[in-house]
Amino acid sequence: MNFEKIAFAFFIVLALTLNFGFFLGDIDDPAHHNVFELFAALVVSLIATILKFGDRSHTGAILLATSLVADLQLITAAVVWGATVYAMDIGLTSSVMSSIVSLSGGALLANILSVVILVMEELRFRN
Secondary structure, X not given: OOHHHHHHHHHHHHHHHHHHHHHOOOOOOHHHOOHHHHHHXXXXXXXXXXXXXXXXXXXXXXXXXXXXXXXXXXXHHHHHHHHHHHHOOOOOOHHHHHHHHHHHHHHHHHHHHHHHHHHHHHXXXXX
């Protein structure tokens, strides 16, 4: 077994599952979306992105692109959360929460695509 590939796949799948956990629930209800789960999803997504920098293949470039998209979406969601709660003192209204969850939904799609590409690449090498 290759430990590098195990760690790589682990962080990609963990980023997907954490993002899914944050995304799940009523889109406009802040009680269904924990800030620490968003933070964990962002941190793990950033780790997964860093791990993707070593792959110089075409598939690696696509995986890196999907990861960068997920990072951008999650960073934007975190900035919106922080800005509305702490900088603008608006609070987590249903409109703000919908925007945050929608941004994490975009990251979720990028993470799903990343996992699908990873599985397809692995199946290609197995046959």
